[in-house]
Amino acid sequence: MPSRSASTPKLSPGYAANMEGVAAVERALAIVEAIERAEQPLTLTGIAEATGLYKSAVLRMMVTLERRGLVLRQQDQRYVLGPLAFRLGRAYERSNRVEEQLAPLMQALVERGTESPSFHVRQDDETRLCLLRFDSHHSTLDRVRAGDLLPLKRGAAGKVLLRFGTGDAAAFGGELAEYSFGERDPLCGAVAGPVFGPGGQLLGALSLSGPLDRFTESAVKKMVKPLLEACETATRNLGGVWPATRRAR
Template sequence: MNKTVVKTMEILKLFIDHERLTLQEMVELLQMPKTSVYRMAQSLVELGFLHKTNDYYQLGLTLLSFGMLVAERLDLRQIALPIMQQLKEDTKEAVNLVIRDGDEAIYIEKVDTSEPVRVYTKVGRRAPLYAGACPRILLTFMERDEQQRYIDRVQLVKIAKNTIVQRDTLRDRIEQDRKRQYTVSYSELEDYSAAIAVPIFNHEGKAAAGLSVAGPEHRFSPEAIERMVPMLKQAAQQISTQLGFSRKG
């Protein structure tokens, strides 16, 4: 690789862990000659990749523009599909991907199970955010103020035999699920169906989507859930990472 490009990248990488640095601090961290660091830093300032205020350098707005373009052009479905296919192989259950659309969740991708008994779901299906594991995971990780406003105004309608229709019950369930980082539902959107869901986070650390495995209730025993949750979380983490999510950030 081109040495100048590599060294330039090393300078930029310093600002992953440091909000701002002086020239001397960069020199000490990189263990490079001061004149070389100065020339590269000044070039990065001229290009807008770094910004200098008094004696301090920090990341410039050009990088923000590039980052926003990358985030906008990432195709969630394209990233998620191969991971979903592998999750289906691992769990033997259907896998669904949902995103929020106002006060509803919309199913944007699915991978059907090969099992003869399955739960019917189709791309384009909509569901209220309070009902079912996959829609409710979006509500669970919504910003707190917005979440509270939603719960206060939404009409909780019974869709299936176990749909949550009490606000206090919904709040309690959300708190429990937020702590354990996943949610489970039994017969909330469709009788005798079950699902487990986890959040997918974007580059801003916000829940951008929900990922679930779903099937008939009899295949979702406590033992089965304990087995599938780590697989589901790992798959969601893979997708989140490709969307730019970093737990450190």
């Protein structure tokens, strides 16, 4: 019988339990996320259906969430995010300075005639969150908005988040940009690059996206250079170090 490796210590029951998290907190956050994703205020029944929780459990959670200001019950008994959610969002912006640094760079890309710039961060193992979005001056646009949850494993921005999010030095070999031609949406094309923070941490992916028929070879070539220049400027402004320049493929 093989013996346990000396380099793999056995976890104590208490430590293992702590790593599982707290079920009540998980359920409460699931409720908040369901309200955040909804396109309109939700009833208790709607929240229960979205989370898979019993209405009685949702109601108990709501008492605390309302008291702390994370959700708000309207007069029609439907629920929306409360003022604490807004304050948390503003605190995130203050601590990360992401919008402050990226918004002018993204607007400058629009003025240069590129496709629509978006900034994406990893949400979980399956999704990414569009944190910022500016529409291009073109008459037709792709359907991406700030706050949208998109698949992590499809699309140019997702490729960047997966490739550079591990911190593996091998990820920096070759070109820094990633491309997508109809992967997430068969009618959409995109090109994306990484934005790094202090210590080489990947902060997110800056992408340019739009209708696929405008992503010709010549158009993509024109967009890659200003996109990566914006990624480099954002990286330096946010305290990161930009990798050595790579040739676009």
